[in-house]
Amino acid sequence: MPIPLSAEGYIRCAVGSGGCPSGEGARQPPRAVVTGVGRLAMRIGSVAGVVIAVHELFLLLLAVLVWLGRGLEAAMVFLVVLLHELGHALAARTYGLRVREVELLPTGGVARLDELVELDPAVEGSIAAAGPLTNLVLVGLAALGARYRLIPAEWLDRFIQVNLALAVANLVPALPLDGGRMLRARLSARLGFRRATEAAVRWSRWLALLGLVAGAVGFYLGYMNASGMLLALFVYVGAGREEAMAGYAFIRYLVRKPLELGRHGCLVAHPLVTLDEVPVKEVVRHFVPRRYHLVVVLDRQGRLLGVATEPEVIGGLLERGLETPVGDLLGGPR
Numbered sequence: 001m002p003i004p005l006s007a008e009g010y011i012r013c014a015v016g017s018g019g020c021p022s023g024e025g026a027r028q029p030p031r032a033v034v035t036g037v038g039r040l041a042m043r044i045g046s047v048a049g050v051v052i053a054v055h056e057l058f059l060l061l062l063a064v065l066v067w068l069g070r071g072l073e074a075a076m077v078f079l080v081v082l083l084h085e086l087g088h089a090l091a092a093r094t095y096g097l098r099v100r101e102v103e104l105l106p107t108g109g110v111a112r113l114d115e116l117v118e119l120d121p122a123v124e125g126s127i128a129a130a131g132p133l134t135n136l137v138l139v140g141l142a143a144l145g146a147r148y149r150l151i152p153a154e155w156l157d158r159f160i161q162v163n164l165a166l167a168v169a170n171l172v173p174a175l176p177l178d179g180g181r182m183l184r185a186r187l188s189a190r191l192g193f194r195r196a197t198e199a200a201v202r203w204s205r206w207l208a209l210l211g212l213v214a215g216a217v218g219f220y221l222g223y224m225n226a227s228g229m230l231l232a233l234f235v236y237v238g239a240g241r242e243e244a245m246a247g248y249a250f251i252r253y254l255v256r257k258p259l260e261l262g263r264h265g266c267l268v269a270h271p272l273v274t275l276d277e278v279p280v281k282e283v284v285r286h287f288v289p290r291r292y293h294l295v296v297v298l299d300r301q302g303r304l305l306g307v308a309t310e311p312e313v314i315g316g317l318l319e320r321g322l323e324t325p326v327g328d329l330l331g332g333p334r
């Protein structure tokens, strides 16, 4: 079973309230997503060691806006999306994570990191919150600038609008938006990454369907909000992609899980009781971060067959396959 050993992650965001799925690498495992600047992306510089890349379609979108005489709007969107992503990048830096690059896409931005932030709930939640928080801070600074007449009024309103749209859209509690990542991080601390992702994906799809139905009803009643419907579509498709990628991320998480004890020195024990015939893939679904799992294995008569440690269970899964009964990992009488 090929196990991807590198650990890389990303934070992907929607632009304004009208984002749609970003295509590059979204269906592929994180290794493929984080291959550096893609063929259609141009490096335009770097900020504090973080490479800034712009997808050529995003440049095209900006060029069209300029051609339509909406150059100010183009500049605002570019600046605000960039600052939002740099907010994520700065938060990641505070956790000592390396941010490889920030890419601006026609449908949003993506900050690519060297670590799988999704697997540490506290880190994922904080980094996800940093993007919308950056936009809200910018709104506050703009209001302050207006008070002292530092910014022309025609720029100010648009700047605040774009920032609020980006913050509000990304705070919707649905994957793959920042709000959805914050939700998953909360669930993950209790359920573990895999089950939290499944629950968050189910919720996100229902929320997206609700948004699409509400949009359709609004259209029927003569009030149409296309940006809301596009956001709902973004969430529906994007949530499925998060689910598809969760499998790869989970395997990486399992590869790194046994290192937690060495890193922290001491972990709270988390006992799990299971029948010996249960496939090992079902057992690891219950593994949560920052806990050391001891798997108590019983037969159907309730007799104790043995206790498997976390590395034994994970090692068994990686070497002998997902369907291996957990009882087979005990390796003889104990």
Ligand SMILES: [Zn+2]
Pocket: 011, 012, 013, 014, 084, 088, 128, 131, 132, 170, 178
């Ligand atoms: Zn974001």
